[in-house]
Amino acid sequence: MRSAVPQHQTNQQVSYSCWFNACYSFSALGFLRPLSVAVQKNNFRRLLRTVEAVSDLGPEITAEREFPQTARAMVSALMQAADAREVALFSFSDKPSMLVSIASDGFALMPEPAIIPLLPRHVHALITARGPVVLTSSSYSIFLSSNGNVAPELFRCIAPLKVGGKLVGMAALGRREADALYAAEELDALDLLCNYVALAIQNHTLAQSLAQRVGENLRLMASLHGFYDTALEAFAAAIDVKHINIHGHSLRVGRYAAGIGEAMGMEPGDVAALRSAGYLHDIGKVAVDKRLFGKPSALDPEEFREMADHTIVGHQIVSGVQFPWPRIPEIVRSHHERGDGSGYPDGLVMDDVAMPVRIIGLADTFDAMTSERPYREPLSVGSTLSEIVRLAPQKFDPNAVQGLLLQVRRDAVGSNRAPFLEDRTGLNIAPGDIDQLAASLQHKISHGRMYLT
Numbered sequence: 545m546r547s548a549v550p551q552h553q554t555n556q557q558v559s560y561s562c563w564f565n566a567c568y569s570f571s572a573l574g575f576l577r578p579l580s581v582a583v584q585k586n587n588f589r590r591l592l593r594t595v596e597a598v599s600d601l602g603p604e605i606t607a608e609r610e611f612p613q614t615a616r617a618m619v620s621a622l623m624q625a626a627d628a629r630e631v632a633l634f635s636f637s638d639k640p641s642m643l644v645s646i647a648s649d650g651f652a653l654m655p656e657p658a659i660i661p662l663l664p665r666h667v668h669a670l671i672t673a674r675g676p677v678v679l680t681s682s683s684y685s686i687f688l689s690s691n692g693n694v695a696p697e698l699f700r701c702i703a704p705l706k707v708g709g710k711l712v713g714m715a716a717l718g719r720r721e722a723d724a725l726y727a728a729e730e731l732d733a734l735d736l737l738c739n740y741v742a743l744a745i746q747n748h749t750l751a752q753s754l755a756q757r758v759g760e761n762l763r764l765m766a767s768l769h770g771f772y773d774t775a776l777e778a779f780a781a782a783i784d785v786k787h788i789n790i791h792g793h794s795l796r797v798g799r800y801a802a803g804i805g806e807a808m809g810m811e812p813g814d815v816a817a818l819r820s821a822g823y824l825h826d827i828g829k830v831a832v833d834k835r836l837f838g839k840p841s842a843l844d845p846e847e848f849r850e851m852a853d854h855t856i857v858g859h860q861i862v863s864g865v866q867f868p869w870p871r872i873p874e875i876v877r878s879h880h881e882r883g884d885g886s887g888y889p890d891g892l893v894m895d896d897v898a899m900p901v902r903i904i905g906l907a908d909t910f911d912a913m914t915s916e917r918p919y920r921e922p923l924s925v926g927s928t929l930s931e932i933v934r935l936a937p938q939k940f941d942p943n944a945v946q947g948l949l950l951q952v953r954r955d956a957v958g959s960n961r962a963p964f965l966e967d968r969t970g971l972n973i974a975p976g977d978i979d980q981l982a983a984s985l986q987h988k989i990s991h992g993r994m995y996l997t
């Protein structure tokens with residue numbers, strides 16, 4: 545629970561400050577003036593009891609504990625200070641205006657929670673009341689309505705709880721021993737204690753409202769993320785609508801890239817970013833002549849340049865968009881770069897290209913090789929992986945390739961909950977062959993021409 549006093553104050557300090565405030569308040573009220581005359585024996589005992597209750601309450605309301613426990617401690621302190629047999633503590637909530645019980649003790653019949661709806665005139669009367677009020681048969685209806693699940697007649701005395709002039713709750717007292725009336729001493733003691741109780745309830749209400757808002761924001765963000773994913777999937781499908789040969793390409797690249805990232809041990813947020821980047825990596829193809837996608841032979845140099853420009857056009861498109869993942873423009877531009885500088889559009893080498901870009905480049909290549917083209921049949925998964933391992937680490941990042949091998953192997957042994965390759969080209973490679981490829985890749989990294997740190 546949030547403290548009603550500054551966090552840097554210790555419980556001991558709280559007790560001291562409560563003691564000081566209690567003494568000061570009682571002085572101001574005339575209890576200690578002059579001590580020998582005005583303070584009768586009973587009043588002095590009451591004063592001590594109240595100060596004790598205030599001192600005890602400080603640590604209670606500043607302790608890190610559940611609020612119901614603190615509320616029960618506040619009820620005990622109120623019983624002690626006002627010498628009451630029955631006490632209920634309510635918090636006030638607006639819209640609609642009502643009092644809801646948070647703790648009670650001594651009442652034979654007190655529902656949990658007890659609810660008292662309030663009309664505007666009740667709220668006004670509680671806010672303008674100057675301290676605790678002894679209720680009479682004619683004054684119940686001024687402060688409380690009878691429309692709740694508890695009869696106001698149970699209460700003999702009420703103390704509106706206010707912070708900064710705002711109503712935050714109410715302490716309601718029932719009978720005392722031998723049905724004694726609440727006299728000025730009890731009301732003064734109650735008034736003093738209620739300042740602390742009001743602060744504790746307000747802090748709790750604020751903490752609850754903050755938690756509720758954070759929860760609402762998280763739910764909103766989650767729904768936005770869901771919406772975002774769905775929107776990007778639709779976008780990916782729209783990018784690939786140009787020709788039957790590339791149908792589903794962007795969605796698959798998103799799925800492969802996310803799978804590779806996951807196999808490499810990336811955080812869930814980074815994996816989600818890879819999936820989205822895969823969906824959007826070819827966005828520049830919306831500007832490429834549809835005819836080029838269905839050409840039954842290899843592209844001539846002019847056509848190749850137009851096709852290659854999809855990286856630059858795509859970069860221009862996404863650069864003006866505020867994505868939750870900052871690398872999207874970089875990925876869109878550089879996913880055709882290769883480790884040895886043979887890629888396009890900028891001829892970057894491996895060290896110039898970030899890992900997410902390398903992963904998208906690998907996922908894109910894997911899907912392109914295993915897909916049918918107008919001028920060739922699709923390569924099998926086994927042949928594609930052999931070729932990729934042959935080209936690593938010069939063209940492809942070896943760690944990303946290891947991630948790809950791991951995911952395909954999981955498919956081969958049936959350990960992937962959601963298949964990595966889904967309905968893609970039939971898996972024609974045995975786990976042992978994938979292990980051989982992995983060993984070959986490892987050998988190239990550790991004993992071949994390139995050493996990685």
Ligand SMILES: [Fe+2]
Pocket residue numbers: 825826854879880908
């Ligand atoms: Fe591309």
